[in-house]
Amino acid sequence: MADIAKNGSMENAYSKIETANRYDSARSLPSQTKTLWLDALKSSIPEQEIRKILDLGCGTGRFTVALGKAFECSVIGIEPSSAMLGVAMSQSELHVEWKQGQAENIPLENGVVDLVFMSQVFHHLVEPQQALREINRVLTSAGYLAIRNGTREYNKELAWLRFFPEALEIEDKRTPSQQELKESVCDRFFELISQRTIYQLFAASYDEYFEKVSQRGLSALIVINDEAFQSGLQRFQDWVSRQPRNFPVYEPVDLFVFRKESA
Numbered sequence: 001m002a003d004i005a006k007n008g009s010m011e012n013a014y015s016k017i018e019t020a021n022r023y024d025s026a027r028s029l030p031s032q033t034k035t036l037w038l039d040a041l042k043s044s045i046p047e048q049e050i051r052k053i054l055d056l057g058c059g060t061g062r063f064t065v066a067l068g069k070a071f072e073c074s075v076i077g078i079e080p081s082s083a084m085l086g087v088a089m090s091q092s093e094l095h096v097e098w099k100q101g102q103a104e105n106i107p108l109e110n111g112v113v114d115l116v117f118m119s120q121v122f123h124h125l126v127e128p129q130q131a132l133r134e135i136n137r138v139l140t141s142a143g144y145l146a147i148r149n150g151t152r153e154y155n156k157e158l159a160w161l162r163f164f165p166e167a168l169e170i171e172d173k174r175t176p177s178q179q180e181l182k183e184s185v186c187d188r189f190f191e192l193i194s195q196r197t198i199y200q201l202f203a204a205s206y207d208e209y210f211e212k213v214s215q216r217g218l219s220a221l222i223v224i225n226d227e228a229f230q231s232g233l234q235r236f237q238d239w240v241s242r243q244p245r246n247f248p249v250y251e252p253v254d255l256f257v258f259r260k261e262s263a
């Protein structure tokens with residue numbers, strides 16, 4: 001699915017105010033899940049080398065402030081959707097600078113950040129190679145790129161997705177496999193230094209899982225039509241009603257850490 005039009009428009013599945021306003025409750029992560037991600041990042045990236053982070057496609061800032069706290073440094077959050085950015089900017093944080101922009105044309109000078117973090121953005125890129133050139137440009141000479149993203153191998157483990165065939169088709173088309181993601185990033189500027197799949201706690205119970213999915217904060221559910229969404233939701237609800245109560249729901253998401261290759 002092409003999120004950013006070739007003419008540079010910043011319109012995408014997250015452009016609407018209603019989507020931005022419900023994103024945080026639809027996709028909130030328990031604090032232990034956020035800690036898990038930040039610990040995983042810190043175990044691959046020497047903290048002392050990180051003085052400035054770019055959270056690219058920061059959305060509502062789900063990770064932006066937490067990244068600055070974890071690495072004790074300043075952070076820039078860049079996001080194309082003004083609606084998502086508006087929610088992010090409502091968190092008044094001294095060490096975060098917010099900017100509107102997109103990965104294919106990053107509004108920063110050369111060599112100004114030590115780590116670029118991209119969470120659930122890679123599969124939205126229309127021109128990934130152009131975005132990688134831009135990431136390489138804004139990174140310092142020994143900088144890092146961390147990509148937190150779903151990969152195609154795991155689409156079948158996302159329980160909700162089985163009930164929305166139209167969304168499954170979108171995800172299967174746009175989500176890279178682990179190998180495709182690594183090959184496109186390592187093609188020119190980067191080397192892979194770590195890779196892992198993290199089963200993150202997403203909801204404390206199936207009821208909470210249903211509640212989150214029903215808020216339609218996942219982009220594949222935003223772009224399918226209302227009828228397809230409602231019928232899938234009905235099937236999903238029937239399935240949820242047969243699951244054990246108070247059973248936590250975990251979902252797999254991958255973390256890839258790359259280091260910039262010396263020229």
Ligand SMILES: C[S@@+](CC[C@H](N)C(=O)[O-])C[C@H]1O[C@@H](n2cnc3c(N)ncnc32)[C@H](O)[C@@H]1O
Pocket residue numbers: 003004012014056057058059060061062063079080081084101102103104118119120121124125126219
């Ligand atoms: C699933 S959300 C993830 C937001 C945030 N990183 C997080 O983990 O909560 C995907 C975000 O990518 C942004 N996005 C889409 N295309 C982009 C692009 N070409 N460059 C940068 N961000 C993009 C969307 O506007 C949206 O906010």
